[in-house]
Amino acid sequence: MALGTAIGFAYLKRYHTIHIFADSESALQSVLDTSTGRMSSVNACRILRDWFERDPRNHLHLHYCPSHSGVAENEAVDVNVRYRVFRGGRVRRPGEVFPTSYSYMRSAITSEVLDEWKQLVNANPSAYWGRFHFRHPTFRQLMHTGHYPLKRLSAGPDLTARFIRCITGHAPTGHYRDRFRLRHHESTFCYLHSGRPTYHTREHVLFECDRYTRLFRHSSIEEFLQSLDPFYDIERFLRDNPTALSFADAPPDRL
Incomplete structure (x- = not known):
């Protein structure tokens, strides 16, 4: 205007x-x-x-x-x-609207909505976190690669994408296929490790599959989330295993 x-x-x-x-x-x-x-x-x-x-x-x-x-x-x-x-001493007259820019109004509305959303989520975290989202304070705000905690990755889009998929449970695993691609009749088993085919889940990749190397000694999600810095453990695991939780290591497309 x-x-x-x-x-x-x-x-x-x-x-x-x-x-x-x-x-x-x-x-x-x-x-x-x-x-x-x-x-x-x-x-x-x-x-x-x-x-x-x-x-x-x-x-x-x-x-x-x-x-x-x-x-x-x-x-x-x-x-x-x-x-x-x-300017000091200015008084709003009846019916007068103080001048504001479109960018200012959009920013103010966005901030207000985000604040309301945070209050709603903080009041009942279990209701607004995804069912398979890692429930740890470090992973509550994955909003922008320039902000904490994603800024810690300081890497390219591949590592950032695999990290977010791991946190949110959206990695290309057999478990993901069961949830979202059930009608496609795709394989849901991991054939990468030396043992018999095992149901391919995020937990299997992080803690069990012997194709990957890992420095941490956690054996379960609960134990993992109680560590001092699970963010670092996941980052280190993904850096040491460049194909982990990527489409390159996904189960074969067909049974």
């Missing part, structure tokens, strides 16, 4: 060149996108069409610049907004 208002303002001033700076790529893409049916976009396109037809010298330039990256025009707008919102 703010970008549409800026276009209308420039139209009334009869400028020949309009430069619009924004720190939101999605806002720049949507300001002239009429497929959404938003009146602000339809109105902006209506104004620009008339403006372009008025004079062939008229040009519109859209500029994306990350916030606080030293672009003078963007910094000037930020200063004006902060002054309008935070």
Whole structure:
């Protein structure tokens, strides 16, 4: 809406060149996108069409610049907004709405929803953890590779993917096939170890299968989750066994 208002303002001033700076790529893409049916976009396109037809010298330039990256025009707008919102002694008048950006509102709503979700989950963890999710405080927030605890991996996508599959119980195991691919009649047994074929589960891979090497001495999930740092144990196991819990070591597709 703010970008549409800026276009209308420039139209009334009869400028020949309009430069619009924004720190939101999605806002720049949507300001002239009429497929959404938003009146602000339809109105902006209506104004620009008339403006372009008025004079062939008229040009519109859209500029994306990350916030606080030293672009003078963007910094000037930020200063004006902060002054309008935070200047001392300002009193909200009846019916007045303080200026806020789309990015700010989206961030505020996202934070509020996440806080509500965390409160709901913390009140009853067993109801909101997956049935086969490792229930350990370290594994509660696997949200972003740049944040703890996934930041500890500091590796490529392969290790990160295998690690998350291990934690959530979504590794390509026979047990997973029984849960989600039952009608495909695929094999669910592990043929990689030296013994007789055994039901292929995450626990079998972590604690039993002799194809893999392991430094820890845990023999069960319960014992494993009581260790000082199960995150490190899983990371070390996956690094030492590059194909563990990957599709390369999954059971054969057919029985």
